[in-house]
Amino acid sequence: MKPLLQNLAEMTAHRDHLRLEVSVLSTLLQQGRMLEVRALELFTQSGEAWLRPRSWSQDGGELLSSPHEPSADPQAVPLASVPELAQCIAGKGRDAVRDEPGRHTLWLPVWQGDHAHACLEITQAQPFKRRQRDLITGVCMVYQNYQNLLDYSERDALTGLLNRKTFDEQFSRYRNTAGQAPGLDEPCQWLAVMDIDHFKQVNDRFGHLYGDEVLILVANRLRGMFRTEDRVFRFGGEEFVVLLRSTTLAQARVALERLRTAIALHEFPQVGHITVSVGFAATHGGTPVEVLGNADQALYYAKGHGRNQVRFHGDLVDSGALARKVEHDEVELF
Ligand SMILES: Nc1nc2c(ncn2[C@@H]2O[C@H](COP(=O)(O)OP(=O)(O)OP(=O)(O)O)[C@@H](O)[C@H]2O)c(=O)[nH]1
Missing domain, CATH: 3.30.70.270 (Reverse transcriptase/Diguanylate cyclase domain)
Known part of the structure; x- marks a missing residue:
């Protein structure tokens, strides 16, 4: 397992949003015995909030990204179908958890100002311990800050459109x-x-x-x-x-x-x-x-x-x- 700092250094070397996302999933995968890590994209369609997995780990190792556009993704589901996350986002929260026997899921929304555009999802067999949760939150904060920096460099200052x-x-x-x-x-x-x-x-x-x-x-x-x-x-x-x-x-x-x-x-x-x-x-x-x-x-x-x-x-x-x-x-x- 690589030291966390080395993982963070590799993560922030990327200048591409998707590569950065895959890199954060890889960093998270190495922090424990996780069943699955996913990056969920949050988007709006016909006035309703939706989410879909944009990148995810398979069999605890290989990382894959969706070939689909959000609106055409067969894996997209309404945000309301994940009530813990929907509630967390509505309350501008930092994380949400679901504990089921043998399956514990942690969601961390990725914020840009007061808008959550993505969410990291980590699933493991054991409940999340306080120390592990703090570490995952820290990685997520670095990821969020770096995504925002990347995004800022790609946008026109007056209108916020891509430059x-x-x-x-x-x-x-x-x-x-x-x-x-x-x-x-x-x-x-x-x-x-x-x-x-x-x-x-x-x-x-x-x-x-x-x-x-x-x-x-x-x-x-x-x-x-x-x-x-x-x-x-x-x-x-x-x-x-x-x-x-x-x-x-x-x-x-x-x-x-x-x-x-x-x-x-x-x-x-x-x-x-x-x-x-x-x-x-x-x-x-x-x-x-x-x-x-x-x-x-x-x-x-x-x-x-x-x-x-x-x-x-x-x-x-x-x-x-x-x-x-x-x-x-x-x-x-x-
Ligand atoms: N307010 C504002 N004006 C800008 C900005 N950037 C460029 N302009 C102005 O946009 C105007 C462009 O004028 P022109 O290129 O002559 O074109 P036009 O008057 O739109 O005429 P046509 O394109 O031929 O219809 C100029 O007066 C620029 O000063 C900006 O960021 N803010």
């Missing part, structure tokens, strides 16, 4: 699961770039503070309108990027059009109404820079043709609109 730096890694992860170019109606990945129209006028007329408020409200809207498996980034300024996952082209059009309409109808305090332009492209068959370039071309086409609209790069290429414009240099795309 530009995180994009390439997330994009590659999506691409790895994307596989071959899909058929027309098959779900696949799409990348959308959204830009607020005439945002400079908002700043000029109402000041930067109101401009910032608009950016925060738009970010909140974006966060609320996409599924947990999608990813929303702020690339800086008034430009946002969305990675839509496992969605058909028709569904991507509907989701982005719904977003455009929702923002156009929203009454922003003091500022009133604003609009956004969106360009999107398929993510297969290109590097992150190429795919971003395609979505950007579609966005600038939307900007050059009246704004407040969603344009798909594939449509523009099929109709010859984009190629024709580039060839004859009629529109400056970049």
